[in-house]
Amino acid sequence: MDDLTQRMDRVLPYSLGSEALLSARQHSPKGSERPVTTNEIVVGGGGLLGRHVLSVLGNRLSRRVRIDWDDHVRACGQLYELGRELAEQPTRWNLYWCAGLAVFHTPADQVERERIQAGLLLAGINDGLERAGSPSSGALFMASSAGGAFAGSEGAPFTEFSAPVPKNPYGEAKLAIEEESETLARRWQFPVVSGRITNLYGPGQNLSKNQGLISAIIKAQLTGEPLPLRAALETTRDYIYARDCARMVVTAMDTVRSRTRGTDPHVCKIFSSGRPLRIDELLQVAERLFDQPVPVVHERVAGGPNADLSVASRVWADLESSPLLSIEEGMRAVRSDLRYRLGLD
Template sequence: MSERTVSAQEIVVGGGGLLGRHILGVLGNRLSRRVRIPWDDHGRACEQLYALGRDLAQQPARWNLYWCAGLAVFHTPAEQVERERLQVSLLLAGINDGLERSGGPTGGALFLASSAGGAFAGSEHPPFTEFSPPVPTNPYGASKLAVEEEAEVLARRWRLPTVSGRITNLYGPGQNLDKNQGLVSALVKAQLTGEPLRLRAALETTRDYIYARDCARMVVSAMETVRSRTRGTDPHVRKIFSSGRRLRIDELLRIAERLFDRPVPVVHEPVAGGANVNLSVESRVWADLESSPFLSIEEGMRAVRSDLRYRLGHG
């Protein structure tokens, strides 16, 4: 029997965010539970996350847990970053303690959303791969790597199949406009409203932009086969989730202006100590997950613009 035909509980934490919502959509009626955590109450959130991990780990049933939560971005203050790191750390501690109580092994598997930009912000010699030395330059990147390392220890101790997904620049309909990220959504919003895009990076800054639905599809595919892929090998896998397309900021601006025949108003706000100008990546792990066609940046921008027109009341 193939791994895909064996049913599993599918549990998503962070289903209100961009990636989480799209994973919910890909899972469809296979979803067993969207976990709702009281994020505004840090103490209760920590308690519930620990209990979730502990209780799941003691279940004999097969389960896939997707961690997609977190509001922190590249320039988030260290205090908030640490709060979010502690939350996911307690989830992992709960899984560990649950496995100790049950004596393991578990039928579970774990996906943790991490950050390619956070990992490689200070790295040298792009394009970066899963084998490039990570060099974080701020608390956000350091926190993501710390969580990856905790997950690696847990996975190896209990043979728990785990994917730390280093995701590139995620974009798509429904992106949180209050978060200081999401260049594609921000430039389309500026184009629609006329309010200038406050650009904190050089125009030649090169990134990989992946449409949220495409990323979610890859994540679910990874979790459908993670047990067979890691059987007899390291149970912890670091995987870059990217579109494989490298785009400069000035190219994005030209694409938007060509598509919608309207300039993007920009105000430049240089920030010292930012990430690499060139954060190109090239995934060399489980490359078959990227065999399906990705939505083009043009079609992705159209989808974002349609969503923003509705949300901003532009008809």
């Protein structure tokens, strides 16, 4: 593992180049590429995004990659070999990176582990392309975070052209992975989508993670256990239903080759609902829908992200053109799921 250890030391970060982000004009909608057989491969299919990507792909799925996440060194080796193996294949493939347990307040050491793991996958693809000596027919989606990128930025609503200003190791790691993805894409003219996802919610959300405000609100209603609220009521976020986000991600990968042909192969794209909501508005919607108060205990924490993290995507905006689930419909789906998981049905 000596060579792998050296790669872990060097793989990140890369500095951003001087080229501007993609404009919406450069990437007008193109036709779907699905008539060509594509191997669809998912890493991280156990989380909220990954499970919905698997569902959207359906019988198109070629492979769900199993990684030994509890063994960091072994996981790094598996991810490096996966990247190298795919890059050397002549067949056409899409790889969806949906892995990672880290959230905004995750300790720096765990964030660093996940940064290294993603970096080793990218290093494997790079080395596989070098060994193959020919252009790849693959494409890559890397899940990133809008909140991590813009936590310290100014001028909401933020777009793909807003300057990212991370405020903690989580945001810094997400940007570092984006930068390495950009370097890889431009070096090999290899299509990569860095997906800055807003607040993901939906059935099956992991309630043990320090995230998922909508699920936490509904759980507090159902159980009567007070919700510890660590942000001001005016805090504004974009909440996107997991199925809607997965559908947009798969559509992006269906068309990424035609959209990037002759232009920048690295795409930084915000995946959002485009409907900013304050925390007090979420509470009001839940109470109105289910005619039940939400018990809340306020625990303000200093040094968090911006109060307003609303976004407005300007890249590939056609992906948001399909009707998205309303917040009311999304809350009903979450409540139905939680009633079942909590044994209340």
